Amino acid sequence: MSSALSLANIRSSLIRQEDTIIFSFIERAQFCRNLPVYTPDAIPVPGFDRCGRRYSLLEYVLRQTEQLHGSVRRYTSPDEHAFFPDDLPPLVLPPITYPSVLDPCADAININDQIRRVYVDDILPGLTVPGDDFNYGSSATLDVPCLQALSKRIHYGKFVAEAKFLAKPEEYSALIRAGDADGIMELLTDKEVERRVVERVRRKVATFGQDVTEHGTAAAAGANGDGAPRLKVSPDLVARVYEEIVMPLTKEVEVIYLLRRLDSQQGGTGAGSSAGSASSSGSGSTSPSTSAAATAR
Numbered sequence: 158m159s160s161a162l163s164l165a166n167i168r169s170s171l172i173r174q175e176d177t178i179i180f181s182f183i184e185r186a187q188f189c190r191n192l193p194v195y196t197p198d199a200i201p202v203p204g205f206d207r208c209g210r211r212y213s214l215l216e217y218v219l220r221q222t223e224q225l226h227g228s229v230r231r232y233t234s235p236d237e238h239a240f241f242p243d244d245l246p247p248l249v250l251p252p253i254t255y256p257s258v259l260d261p262c263a264d265a266i267n268i269n270d271q272i273r274r275v276y277v278d279d280i281l282p283g284l285t286v287p288g289d290d291f292n293y294g295s296s297a298t299l300d301v302p303c304l305q306a307l308s309k310r311i312h313y314g315k316f317v318a319e320a321k322f323l324a325k326p327e328e329y330s331a332l333i334r335a336g337d338a339d340g341i342m343e344l345l346t347d348k349e350v351e352r353r354v355v356e357r358v359r360r361k362v363a364t365f366g367q368d369v370t371e372h373g374t375a376a377a378a379g380a381n382g383d384g385a386p387r388l389k390v391s392p393d394l395v396a397r398v399y400e401e402i403v404m405p406l407t408k409e410v411e412v413i414y415l416l417r418r419l420d421s422q423q424g425g426t427g428a429g430s431s432a433g434s435a436s437s438s439g440s441g442s443t444s445p446s447t448s449a450a451a452t453a454r
């Protein structure tokens with residue numbers, strides 16, 4: 158078995174990705190909510206009224222970013238998923254062939270539309286101060302790394318799922334053949350690991366979010382300025398984002414993948430050919446290029 162599929166290696170990549178997510182949240186939190194950035198047509202953007210559909214500034218910046226990153230192979234890596242997978246540019250670098258570690262069903266799983274929706278509707282309102290400071294370009298460009306980091310973390314569920322399948326092939330295969338999504342969800346869930354993730358994330362935000370000065374850390378101002386450090390983002394908020402959004406969506410990717418895991422064997426004995434809200438990612442079913450799992454390969 159490839160070390161890219163060791164659950165310990167995959168979990169250490171998930172732990173490192175927490176830092177990326179938290180720092181990208183801290184950066185975005187400098188600016189107000191800036192609702193026009195997310196409202197189609199509120200800010201006119203070039204070339205974005207194709208097919209009668211109107212686009213927001215965020216969609217414009219995201220798509221333009223993917224045009225550049227896609228040209229240097231970002232989305233040929235199996236741990237990266239484009240938000241506009243049908244619109245990717247030609248490569249300017251020769252393609253890389255990664256050793257195959259995922260089942261081919263992985264290629265068609267991409268829940269980025271859902272990730273973008275929950276980011277805008279459920280994460281941003283807690284992360285940012287309400288209102289408008291007119292820093293629209295800064296907000297949108299800082300949303301991009303937040304979305305990319307969330308997308309990578311959540312789609313890592315494919316690697317987790319493959320590792321779990323290989324550890325218990327008979328148990329998973331029986332549930333897959335029965336089309337038992339709830340049973341698969343129960344088998345892959347580890348409540349103790351989830352509790353540790355939430356607590357670690359809370360501590361990381363409380364540490365990384367401090368204002369460090371040459372004398373120590375800046376204390377919170379105001380009536381209850383009781384010496385507690387001033388924080389750039391609320392640890393409880395990010396802990397809740399992990400508990401209620403990041404881990405449930407990671408598990409959703411795991412279930413979608415597992416339901417399809419047997420489709421390629423003997424003409425499709427699995428039950429998942431039409432499961433989930435997936436569309437083509439074009440990412441390839443190979444091992445990740447930039448993760449701890451990949452470096453340990």
Ligand SMILES: O=C(O)C(=O)C[C@]1(C(=O)O)C=C[C@@H](O)C=C1
Binds near residue numbers: 346404405
């Ligand atoms: O580490 C695992 O076993 C995973 O499946 C990943 C993860 C997570 O998203 O962090 C998801 C489900 C488990 O219940 C625990 C953690």
